[in-house]
Each structure stands twice: as structure tokens, then as C-alpha cells.
Amino acid sequence: MAAVRAVWPVLDARLEAVLALIRAEVHADIGSDHAHLPIRVVQEGRAERCVVVEVNPGPLGHARASVARSGLGERMEVREGNGFDPLGAGEVDSASLTGMGAATILGVLERAGEKLPAALVLQPNDSPLPLRMWARGHGYHLTAERLAAGYWAYPVLRLERRPGLDPAYAGLPLEAALRYGPLLLRGRSPLLLDQVRRDVARLIPLAAPGRPAERExxxxxxxxxxxxxxx
Incomplete structure (x- = not known):
């Protein structure tokens, strides 16, 4: 009997954008839910191995079932735990955190300590400004970023640990680059252009002198x- 080919999980535009920025030997997906993203990472050869981390019992069970159905059990492992806690220092060279608020992602990164890998792919569900600021203060450069269309424009950032100042911000107004993304500004993203125009229109009637909206x-x-x- 012919072997049945595993079905590739379908990802929405947001997770497809995350997938496109992952390339590693060993990758960890933190807070993976159904593990569809890491399964695709392995299926497409974007990593040799993946560790799936999930803290909540329901999603943990979904992830284990998905990995079992994928037939990739030799190259994937599902672990129960919070953030980077189930990982060893230096065990993975890349990690993704998606579908969370920027403050939640930031908390996970700050608790990770020496377990932080050399590359991170982050997809916050709100403003990525705190993550860009964290990266600049912790030796990570912004090497790629995208906007994915969805309920709103979802930002996706790839950060890599590198020495020196991040060249992505050179020659740009810093507050605008931190707020909207230096590489998105340089690439003149149409989605970003729409977002910025909407922000300007929204802020004009609110920007009385001395109010926070004036600076925004x-x-x-x-x-x-x-x-x-x-x-």
C-alpha cells in the first residue's frame, strides 16, 4: 500500500509571513497552539528540528496531536512549559513568538536570560515599538520585517544578535522608525502607507499643544x- 502523504497545515497570511522569515538548524516555537507553524517549518526544510513549547493544557494537547499526525515526530518535540523555561541554554538557534501582545512577548524575552537564541521572529498583535526598543538595547539587529494583511496589518520582525549599532535605523527619524519600522519605511510598504495616512487623519483633531497626540x-x-x- 502506498504511503499516505502528510497534509501540510494551512496558515493564514500572518503566519505565512512569519514562516518566510524562519531559517535555522534548530527552531523553537513558543506558545505554539496547534503547532501548525513549526510543522510547516520542518516540512519546508526551514529547520532541521523544531521544539514546540506550550503552557496551556488544551493547546498542548492540540500540538501533540498535530505533531503525531504530521509524521515528523523524529524531528519535532512538544514540551510543556512557560516561555523558554523548557529549553536549555544554546539548545536552539532561533525562536518564534506569535499571536501575543507586545508586552507579553517582551515579558517572555526578558525572563529567558541565557536561553535567548541568536535569532528571533516576533509577531505581536499590537504595536511592535517596545520590541524594537528592546532589540536595540539587547544587542539584536532588525534584519527583516513585514506587514501581513488581516483583521489589521500584522507586523512581523526578524531580529539577529549582532555587534554594534543597528544599521537599519541609520538616516531615518528615530521615533518614526521605532514606531513604524525602519525597513518598512525604507521599503515604502503600501500597507504601512495606508496605516500612516490613517494615523495622521486620526491624530490631527486630537493634537492640541501639549497633548501626547501632538507628538504622535x-x-x-x-x-x-x-x-x-x-x-
Whole structure:
């Protein structure tokens, strides 16, 4: 009887954007839910091995079932635990954290200590500004970033541990680059252009002198200037 080929999990645009930025020998997906992302990572040869980490009992069971059905049990392992706790220092060289708020992701990163790998792919469900600021203060450079269309435009960041100042921010207004993403600004992302224009329109009636919205509007306008420079 012919072997039955494992079905590849279907990912939405958000997770497809995350998948495209993963390349590693050993990758960990933290808070994996059904483990569809790490299964695709292994199926597509983006990592030789994957460790799936899930703390909640329901998603943990889903992840174990998905990995069992995938036929990739020799190259994947599902572990119960919080954040990087179930991993050893240096065990993985890359990790992804997706579908969480930036503050939640930031908490996981700050608790990881020496277990932090050399590469991170992060997809927050809100503003990635705190993650970009964390990266600049912890020796990580922003080497790729994307926006994925969905309920809103989902940001996806790839960070790599490198020495020196991050060149991604050179020559750009810093507040705008931290808020909207230096590589997205340089690439003049159409999704980002729409977002910045909406921000400007929203902030204009709120930006009375001395209010926080006044500074936010200045940041949005400086980002718009970069995006429209070649128009």
C-alpha cells in the first residue's frame, strides 16, 4: 500500500509571513497552539528540528496531536512549559513568538536570560515599538520585517544578535522608525502607507499643544514624509 502523504497545515497570511522569515538548524516555537507553524517549518526544510513549547493544557494537547499526525515526530518535540523555561541554554538557534501582545512577548524575552537564541521572529498583535526598543538595547539587529494583511496589518520582525549599532535605523527619524519600522519605511510598504495616512487623519483633531497626540502626530508626519519621498 502506498504511503499516505502528510497534509501540510494551512496558515493564514500572518503566519505565512512569519514562516518566510524562519531559517535555522534548530527552531523553537513558543506558545505554539496547534503547532501548525513549526510543522510547516520542518516540512519546508526551514529547520532541521523544531521544539514546540506550550503552557496551556488544551493547546498542548492540540500540538501533540498535530505533531503525531504530521509524521515528523523524529524531528519535532512538544514540551510543556512557560516561555523558554523548557529549553536549555544554546539548545536552539532561533525562536518564534506569535499571536501575543507586545508586552507579553517582551515579558517572555526578558525572563529567558541565557536561553535567548541568536535569532528571533516576533509577531505581536499590537504595536511592535517596545520590541524594537528592546532589540536595540539587547544587542539584536532588525534584519527583516513585514506587514501581513488581516483583521489589521500584522507586523512581523526578524531580529539577529549582532555587534554594534543597528544599521537599519541609520538616516531615518528615530521615533518614526521605532514606531513604524525602519525597513518598512525604507521599503515604502503600501500597507504601512495606508496605516500612516490613517494615523495622521486620526491624530490631527486630537493634537492640541501639549497633548501626547501632538507628538504622535509629528511622528506620523515624519514617517509619511519618508514614505512619500519617492512618490
Amino acid at each position: 502626530l509629528a511622528t506620523a508626519r515624519s514617517a509619511l514624509q519618508v514614505l512619500e519621498a519617492a512618490s
